[in-house]
Amino acid sequence: MAFLNNNGTQPLLHALESLRGKLSHDDFLLLPLVILGSVYIFNCGSIIPKKDPYDYMWFERPQADAAACVQSEKRSRKAADIVRQRDADLIIFWGSQSGTAEGYAHRLARESHQRYKLVAVVADLADYDAETIAAIPSATLAIFIMSTYGEGDPSDNAQDFISWTRSNPDVNLSHLKIAAFGCGNSNYRYFNKTIEEAVNSLLKLGAIPFTPTGKGDEATRTTEEDFVEWKERLLSTLCLEHELTEAETAYEPEVEVIKGEYVPQRDLQLGTPFQKAGTKLSATTTAIVPVPVTQRTCLSRYSAPGRSVIEVKIDLTAHPHIKYKTGDHIAVWPENAAQEVESLIAILGLQDERSKPIRISSVSANKELEVPASTTIEALFCHYLEISGPVSRETILAVARVAPSAAIRDGLSAIGKDRETYALFLESDYFTFSRLLALGCGMDSSASWHELPLSFVIDNIPRMQPRLYSISSSRIVSPRQVSLTVSVKPSLISGRPDISIPGITSSFLANTRDSDDTVARRSNLYVQIRESTFKLPATDNTPLVMVAAGTGIAPFRAFIQEKARIASIGKQVGKLILFFGCQADSDYLYADELRELSTSSLAGKLKLVVAFSRAGAQKVYVQDRVRQEQQEVLQLLCEQDAAFYICGASTMAKEVGNTLSQALQETRNWSEAQIMEWRDSAKKSKRWFEDVWG
Numbered sequence: 132m133a134f135l136n137n138n139g140t141q142p143l144l145h146a147l148e149s150l151r152g153k154l155s156h157d158d159f160l161l162l163p164l165v166i167l168g169s170v171y172i173f174n175c176g177s178i179i180p181k182k183d184p185y186d187y188m189w190f191e192r193p194q195a196d197a198a199a200c201v202q203s204e205k206r207s208r209k210a211a212d213i214v215r216q217r218d219a220d221l222i223i224f225w226g227s228q229s230g231t232a233e234g235y236a237h238r239l240a241r242e243s244h245q246r247y248k249l250v251a252v253v254a255d256l257a258d259y260d261a262e263t264i265a266a267i268p269s270a271t272l273a274i275f276i277m278s279t280y281g282e283g284d285p286s287d288n289a290q291d292f293i294s295w296t297r298s299n300p301d302v303n304l305s306h307l308k309i310a311a312f313g314c315g316n317s318n319y320r321y322f323n324k325t326i327e328e329a330v331n332s333l334l335k336l337g338a339i340p341f342t343p344t345g346k347g348d349e350a351t352r353t354t355e356e357d358f359v360e361w362k363e364r365l366l367s368t369l370c371l372e373h374e375l376t377e378a379e380t381a382y383e384p385e386v387e388v389i390k391g392e393y394v395p396q397r398d399l400q401l402g403t404p405f406q407k408a409g410t411k412l413s414a415t416t417t418a419i420v421p422v423p424v425t426q427r428t429c430l431s432r433y434s435a436p437g438r439s440v441i442e443v444k445i446d447l448t449a450h451p452h453i454k455y456k457t458g459d460h461i462a463v464w465p466e467n468a469a470q471e472v473e474s475l476i477a478i479l480g481l482q483d484e485r486s487k488p489i490r491i492s493s494v495s496a497n498k499e500l501e502v503p504a505s506t507t508i509e510a511l512f513c514h515y516l517e518i519s520g521p522v523s524r525e526t527i528l529a530v531a532r533v534a535p536s537a538a539i540r541d542g543l544s545a546i547g548k549d550r551e552t553y554a555l556f557l558e559s560d561y562f563t564f565s566r567l568l569a570l571g572c573g574m575d576s577s578a579s580w581h582e583l584p585l586s587f588v589i590d591n592i593p594r595m596q597p598r599l600y601s602i603s604s605s606r607i608v609s610p611r612q613v614s615l616t617v618s619v620k621p622s623l624i625s626g627r628p629d630i631s632i633p634g635i636t637s638s639f640l641a642n643t644r645d646s647d648d649t650v651a652r653r654s655n656l657y658v659q660i661r662e663s664t665f666k667l668p669a670t671d672n673t674p675l676v677m678v679a680a681g682t683g684i685a686p687f688r689a690f691i692q693e694k695a696r697i698a699s700i701g702k703q704v705g706k707l708i709l710f711f712g713c714q715a716d717s718d719y720l721y722a723d724e725l726r727e728l729s730t731s732s733l734a735g736k737l738k739l740v741v742a743f744s745r746a747g748a749q750k751v752y753v754q755d756r757v758r759q760e761q762q763e764v765l766q767l768l769c770e771q772d773a774a775f776y777i778c779g780a781s782t783m784a785k786e787v788g789n790t791l792s793q794a795l796q797e798t799r800n801w802s803e804a805q806i807m808e809w810r811d812s813a814k815k816s817k818r819w820f821e822d823v824w825g
């Protein structure tokens with residue numbers, strides 16, 4: 132059971148740490164230079180400096196280039212090889228698009244080791260050939276943690292694995308015990324389809340279920356709790372089967388943080404997005420580039436405090452190689468609010484060190500570093516850790532275990548003891564990591580968090596993820612000025628009507644000043660164009676039926692702009708119907724532009740059908756409008772091969788899908804199976820597109 136804890140620099144670190152109290156701050160900073168100087172004298176026998184061509188190497192650490200090493204090292208694609216190499220008790224495969232399932236796989240590995248001294252290997256499904264799972268020894272439990280994406284699809288890294296399960300493979304898994312957890316959202320039509328499909332296929336091949344499959348549901352905001360419940364059941368079953376006893380869980384760092392070391396400026400990452408080693412760019416994902424914000428316009432304001440929709444325009448002129456297509460997505464890297472960064476720095480007592488370089492390296496065999504290897508505390512908190520999110524129950528319990536006093540430990544343990552108490556706690560106030568620590572200080576005013584290791588903060592706070600937006604401009608109308616249509620909607624806490632929590636990216640975008648604004652806090656955004664499947668048909672004449680609610684209008688605004696341009700140069704365009712759900716006329720986004728186009732370049736082509744849910748005595752939703760217009764919609768879809776698009780909340784998409792199914796049953800007498808078949812074939816032939824969110 133080889134689980135790395137420390138690397139060779141640890142003794143030096145301990146020595147430095149123990150000297151820390153005896154040295155002044157400046158002495159401490161000089162110490163590495165003193166050591167290097169001694170090495171130099173020892174090696175050269177003289178203190179007269181000679182020009183050493185490899186001088187710079189003294190200042191470089193091997194992990195600075197670890198990414199390159201990992202990429203060139205040829206790893207086996209056989210899952211059984213890694214299991215045997217590490218003598219693993221568990222192999223945890225993950226399939227994840229935005230990091231949730233991946234994070235859970237690492238957490239399970241860490242806990243099973245810390246609590247039961249089990250050896251767990253964490254495996255990216257894309258790194259192994261699927262059929263090789265058949266050679267995993269029977270003593271090793273195979274665990275699958277996978278999310279569902281798109282319209283019931285696997286994540287990108289699980290595509291090959293799922294294709295393999297669908298190919299009726301000729302393997303026997305009757306020796307293999309499996310356990311599985313899915314990340315999904317029940318607002319989608321195909322809730323947790325990927326994990327269901329994976330488990331069913333593995334069971335058909337003879338695999339033995341170890342514990343019931345767990346399913347996380349984002350719609351009820353219970354994914355985290357669903358995971359914890361499933362994980363505890365799995366660990367207690369393992370415990371019973373193998374007669375394991377739980378070890379005292381002292382904190383074991385997964386990263387090592389070195390302060391006070393010289394770091395060349397070029398190695399420091401102070402805000403540029405961090406990408407893990409080996410992340411490849413592809414035809415569908417461009418480089419991440421800094422772009423100026425050229426315009427920010429408020430499109431609509433709501434009566435709810437702080438709620439609005441804004442349009443943000445960014446300029447790609449400085450990056451001629453970066454191109455986008457109409458309907459693509461754009462990933463935006465946000466920053467945490469300055470106030471949150473300041474609070475965390477203050478409560479950890481890191482004010483004096485905030486802008487000094489730190490070196491971070493992974494000390495876990497399973498985990499690649501998820502933050503830059505060289506940065507500063509300030510940059511780490513601002514750009515690389517998601518410090519503004521609500522603190523999870525497991526994090527509260529982890530903080531309780533390292534609390535500076537018994538009063539804080541007991542207080543925090545009581546909050547995290549069960550699902551219900553934790554839920555009540557979250558409803559009572561806004562609790563980020565720093566606010567949780569502040570709450571701890573309230574439980575024992577003599578205690579402080581200054582001794583909490585920085586590695587603990589890095590290990591327990593999720594890394595910052597970019598946010599995806601649909602581009603709301605057309606490539607042919609505006610190839611260099613890209614617009615995003617962003618909903619700014621603070622979250623509310625039921626127990627504290629006075630508090631509203633700003634969304635991290637939307638509030639960041641709302642506060643980003645135009646580039647010519649002299650008071651700009653920062654005018655550049657880091658963005659990346661990501662190709663979407665939400666595309667216009669190849670022929671301009673194909674009719675389009677588009678259904679949107681709220682900011683789901685974004686890609687349709689781009690489609691309509693593009694069609695108007697095509698029509699204006701005398702080309703034929705097909706019929707366009709836009710169904711748009713809003714609250715009232717005040718949030719009918721792009722109303723003037725759409726109305727104008729429907730009477731000018733797209734006259735007789737563009738039909739606007741708007742549903743207002745709060746304008747009159749009766750609530751009218753977008754699906755009600757689709758029902759009213761069903762004859763024309765079905766005629767376009769079934770007789771004229773129109774392309775059908777939905778963009779907006781998954782609940783809306785589900786209702787619209789049901790409305791269409793009902794209409795097909797009533798008017799054409801189609802069975803459920805026929806409707807499914809029709810929809811699947813429309814998807815395959817690129818006539819049915821959904822871009823929906825939870």
Ligand SMILES: Cc1cc2nc3c(=O)[nH]c(=O)nc-3n(C[C@H](O)[C@H](O)[C@H](O)COP(=O)(O)O)c2cc1C
Nearest residue numbers: 227228229230231232278281283315316319322323
């Ligand atoms: C564009 C999109 C499509 C999704 N489609 C589905 C779906 O069809 N079924 C489902 O159960 N969950 C769906 N989800 C919810 C995700 O599975 C959920 O957010 C999950 O926690 C993501 O895990 P990951 O970060 O590991 O990829 C979707 C989420 C997004 C953003």
